[in-house]
Amino acid sequence: MWIADQGDGTYTNPILYTDYSDPDAIRVGEDYFMIASSFCNTPAVPLLHSKDLVNWKVINYIMDQLPFDYYDKPVHGCGTWAPAIRYHEGTYYVFIPMPDEGIMMCKTTDPWGKWSEPAYVRKVVGWIDPCPFWDEDGKAYMVTAFARSRIGFKSMLYMSPIEPDCSGVLDDGQFIYDGHATQPTIEGPKLYKRNGYYYIFAPAGGVKPGWQTVLRSKNIYGPWEEKIVLHQGNSPVNGPHQGAWVDTPDGQDWFLHFQDVGNAGRIVHLQPMHWENDWPVIGVNAVDGCGEPVLRYKKPEVGATYPIDTPEDSDFFEGDRLGLQWQWNANYKREWYELKDGQLLLHAQAADPKTQLCDISNLLLQKWPAPEFSITTCLHLEQMKDGDVAGLVSLGGCYTALAVQKIHGKMSLQQRTGNWTKDDEVRTSLGEWNSDVIYIQMKVEKETYRTFYVGTTEENLQPVGQMVEATPGRWVGVKDGLFAINEQGAAGGSVAADYFVYQEL
Known part of the structure; x- marks a missing residue:
């Protein structure tokens, strides 16, 4: 239906005119994997795969069922919120926030195969948008945000030391950032490290009108410098934020994010990204290091050309299992x-x-x-x-x-x-x-x-x-x-x- 790959070496945004909300993505070798929230629908947390960041297919779901009986009936707006996917020492990890139950984790060594049953990283109400991170010294951490509807406040980020195998938290952790003054509704944090800096990529400003903020620090607990690196600018793309920094094998940097368009949901865009003075600059037409979204751009250079493809939609029910679009x-x-x-x-x-x-x-x-x-x-x-x-x-x-x-x-x-x-x-x-x-x-x-x-x-x-x-x-x-x-x-x-x-x- 919607084809982003123009067949001439360029693509148009959005790359997916489909509600893959709150996307996170990684590259493992020459393969890209992206996940999204799915709330009370099952199977839960779709997993998409691409070779070039433009052409994507749904290949699996992280959870077959939500692990609580009350999800046998629809609980609209609850269930699986913004997840994170990471690869560490041969294992794929997905952290899934369920705002009324806690932070869950599933893992596998084969993303096309069976994922482990969800297990608690922390049983807690109101914690959302977790992202795990392993430092060079082997220590592991989890950054999270908060849902005011469950816990009474938002616009804060929290860091917890966790077991390296993600089986639980090591202690209570601490608040590391307060966005009330300059980055209201900061959430969806994704944690990275580059050139000695820890980076938190996080949306702020609200779902439809917001922007993409990046925090950086030499210490994982802060204090944090802050910078807005992507906003709507003069583009028609409102609220370009919440997503993932990924690179190509030869070192190009790209950023995947969503745009809330209402009835079609939170559709997915791909932005070029580069670095200036150890700050990421996302999109084009940057002013003071803050870019705006592209509508058409040269495809990522991944060393090969791959067929134009999209997630499945039509179904003639010819197989022995339901298609992954359902x-x-x-x-x-x-x-x-x-x-x-x-x-x-x-x-x-x-x-x-x-x-x-x-x-x-x-x-x-x-x-x-x-x-x-x-x-x-x-x-x-x-x-x-x-x-x-x-x-x-x-x-x-x-x-x-x-x-x-x-x-x-x-x-x-x-x-x-x-x-x-x-x-x-x-x-x-x-x-x-x-x-x-x-x-x-x-x-x-x-x-x-x-x-x-x-x-x-x-x-x-x-x-x-x-x-x-x-x-x-x-x-x-x-x-x-x-x-x-x-x-x-x-x-x-x-x-x-x-x-x-x-x-x-």
């Missing part, structure tokens, strides 16, 4: 679905009829891949039972769905629309449906306007229901997908999907 709305159960004979079978799960659709666990979702697109799916309805409701859902702050409902042996169309922060779901009947097959299409225009179309074939689609304007969810962009539930407390039936296809408008 996540569920909460901890999932394997019995919710089957992949069989080139179809996805969704088994209708029991749901209280009073529960809003946004709070249903078995919504199968994926992120928006572009600012405008259409989705088309074909659903077979022969196995639906009384009480079943199934269809296509677009989940955001304001959500909407086009569904088929079966009651007393008869099927009808229904649109469900509501807001996740209110108990206000409206269920509008759209007439009978007299076919065992339904084609549903949803168009998203101008990153906002969602309109449904239905038909008995893909060639005779007709508009149906109301256009619904999208709004983002809690810290997340809009996601779209499929669902099947039963609202009569009985064993539900199933629907079979032939495909779920994105197309450009």
Whole structure:
């Protein structure tokens, strides 16, 4: 859908028009790995891979399930916040903050394979955005920020000595930086060392209007000098911050960060970076060492040319496992679905009829891949039972769905629309449906306007229901997908999907 690689040695930003929020990245040899937050969705914490920093694929997830039973239901805005990934002595480590539970860690020697089950680094409420660091003397540290919503304050950074194997903290640590005066809402710290200086790269100023700050010190506990090194400037890229410094094998420096664009979420940009007087300068058109984002630039020199590629989006359900573009709305159960004979079978799960659709666990979702697109799916309805409701859902702050409902042996169309922060779901009947097959299409225009179309074939689609304007969810962009539930407390039936296809408008 969205292709950043221009095929002529240049790329355009964003490199991913997809909600890979709070990105962190590393290079190991010639391979780049990037992770992102995913809140209450599972599998959790997507892991992406690239050879050139422009073309990325999702290759794995760090956690299959969130390690607490209450995430069996959606807990919007909770779960996995801004993670960090590091490589040390042959092992990959991912630190994952769960603001209501603590700092978790998973590790592996094979990022494509199984990651360890999450273990506490520190069980604590309100600590967020951890980043581990190993110094030349073998000592290890973790820098963190704070969530005011959980602990009562923010704009502070904290340093903790930790076990070198990341199995826990060694002592209580200490506050190392107070950003209230000059760097409000400083968070998302990433810790590095270069030329005898310790560096903390950290966003400040808030998610949408903020900037990228860098702190430096000769002592890991400070005091810290500070400098703003990237801001919006005259570019259209608001809040260019929170991300990762990475280099190429031949020593070029680059910075990955997000931009919050609302409905599509926090999309990912790539900026050139260089050093002046032991300070990083990010972007272009720098004034006093503070740059602004590029919109088009020469690709990183990585010693080879790699194919143009993007994360998966469309799915024809031809494999024996769900594609890595999919996540569920909460901890999932394997019995919710089957992949069989080139179809996805969704088994209708029991749901209280009073529960809003946004709070249903078995919504199968994926992120928006572009600012405008259409989705088309074909659903077979022969196995639906009384009480079943199934269809296509677009989940955001304001959500909407086009569904088929079966009651007393008869099927009808229904649109469900509501807001996740209110108990206000409206269920509008759209007439009978007299076919065992339904084609549903949803168009998203101008990153906002969602309109449904239905038909008995893909060639005779007709508009149906109301256009619904999208709004983002809690810290997340809009996601779209499929669902099947039963609202009569009985064993539900199933629907079979032939495909779920994105197309450009």
